[in-house]
Amino acid sequence: MNLFDVYPLYDIEPVKAQGSTLWDTNGQKYTDLYGGHAVISIGHTHPRYVQRLSDQLNKIGFYSNSVQISAQKELAERLGRVSGLPEYDLFLVNSGAEANENALKLASFHTGRTRVVACTKAFHGRTSAAVAVTDNPSIKAPLNFDQHVTFVPFNDVEAVKTAITEETAAVIVEGIQGVGGIHVATEEFYQAIRTRCDETGTVFIHDSVQCGFGRSGAFFTFQHGQVLPDLITTAKGMGNGFPVGGVLISPKFKAKHGLLGTTFGGNHLACTAANAVLEVMEEEQLISRAGHLGTQWMKALSEIPGIAEVRGQGLMIGLELEKPVGPVREALLRQHFFFTGVAGGHTIRLLPALNVAESDMHRFVEALRSLLVG
Numbered sequence: 001m002n003l004f005d006v007y008p009l010y011d012i013e014p015v016k017a018q019g020s021t022l023w024d025t026n027g028q029k030y031t032d033l034y035g036g037h038a039v040i041s042i043g044h045t046h047p048r049y050v051q052r053l054s055d056q057l058n059k060i061g062f063y064s065n066s067v068q069i070s071a072q073k074e075l076a077e078r079l080g081r082v083s084g085l086p087e088y089d090l091f092l093v094n095s096g097a098e099a100n101e102n103a104l105k106l107a108s109f110h111t112g113r114t115r116v117v118a119c120t121k122a123f124h125g126r127t128s129a130a131v132a133v134t135d136n137p138s139i140k141a142p143l144n145f146d147q148h149v150t151f152v153p154f155n156d157v158e159a160v161k162t163a164i165t166e167e168t169a170a171v172i173v174e175g176i177q178g179v180g181g182i183h184v185a186t187e188e189f190y191q192a193i194r195t196r197c198d199e200t201g202t203v204f205i206h207d208s209v210q211c212g213f214g215r216s217g218a219f220f221t222f223q224h225g226q227v228l229p230d231l232i233t234t235a236k237g238m239g240n241g242f243p244v245g246g247v248l249i250s251p252k253f254k255a256k257h258g259l260l261g262t263t264f265g266g267n268h269l270a271c272t273a274a275n276a277v278l279e280v281m282e283e284e285q286l287i288s289r290a291g292h293l294g295t296q297w298m299k300a301l302s303e304i305p306g307i308a309e310v311r312g313q314g315l316m317i318g319l320e321l322e323k324p325v326g327p328v329r330e331a332l333l334r335q336h337f338f339f340t341g342v343a344g345g346h347t348i349r350l351l352p353a354l355n356v357a358e359s360d361m362h363r364f365v366e367a368l369r370s371l372l373v374g
């Protein structure tokens with residue numbers, strides 16, 4: 001059997017990892033400034049994480065959601081405290097798309113409505129409702145086009161106010177558009193959404209899958225401002241590589257047995273991984289570190305000639321180059337051994353672990369300068 005060939009692959013196989021360092025099959029060392037696509041939050045193979053997961057695996061790895069699983073309660077309590085949202089409930093899932101799928105369903109159950117407002121350039125995942133609110137027709141199958149979605153330009157206050165009506169079930173927005181090229185939602189945009197949702201009884205869903213879990217320097221990006229969404233979705237950095245996601249649900253939603261469900265969501269290992277991530281984030285004060293290091297790094301990067309714009313917040317950074325990004329990323333990887341991400345034809349995406357070493361960030365600035373300036 002062959003693998004279904006949907007991913008363009010590098011000819012590199014990392015076989016060992018520690019912190020922000022990867023080693024391939026030839027022993028070549030790389031620095032990971034991509035965090036395996038914003039997933040590695042506390043660094044690869046963090047000793048606390050490895051210990052916690054190994055201990056749990058030696059006790060019990062899985063049982064269904066029909067029994068008591070105290071790791072789930074521990075996670076809900078800890079996540080509520082660390083995120084500053086103790087009054088929200090938690091529904092646990094396995095991925096970002098599944099989190100958004102369930103959030104959209106909850107909004108529709110709650111309002112009895114079917115229409116959704118989303119943003120141009122948005123990415124929310126590849127399952128049915130999540131891909132319908134994603135602004136990329138090339139990844140939608142014919143059956144995904146049946147849903148009622150209105151796309152408005154990201155950060156366009158007037159457009160979002162007009163689009164949200166008494167028929168809208170939900171508005172879904174990323175705090176920082178990731179796939180769309182690292183664009184940060186403005187406070188005015190958040191405020192307009194909140195106000196209009198309150199006027200029309202619409203549910204405000206904040207997709208924090210990529211920008212959440214401390215990456216921006218706040219636990220969630222909307223916490224840089226004054227608004228509170230009704231549903232908040234999270235995944236990626238939540239498990240540091242173990243598949244786990246969640247929907248944080250405001251008290252206005254009432255749970256009912258059977259309303260939502262999943263076999264694997266909230267399993268012992270996933271909860272243990274997420275608990276270990278939160279413990280390390282608290283102990284190593286990684287959220288505030290992400291905030292101040294990100295600011296320093298963005299300043300240093302913006303001083304490099306050849307970079308048209310530096311965008312982002314904390315350790316979610318987009319570098320829009322004046323020239324096409326492909327050859328530059330290739331040189332960063334092959335000559336300087338840095339893994340980076342990309343968005344579109346001109347933007348490098350940096351999504352490192354929140355405890356990435358300052359020395360790695362300095363080396364990257366110098367490597368990029370040498371490639372862009374010569």
Ligand SMILES: Cc1ncc(COP(=O)(O)O)c(C=O)c1O
Pocket residue numbers: 095096097098100123124125126174178179207208209210211235236
């Ligand atoms: C903002 C956002 N939402 C949702 C998703 C989907 O997450 P997953 O790939 O875990 O389904 C992604 C993935 O890149 C994302 O960036």
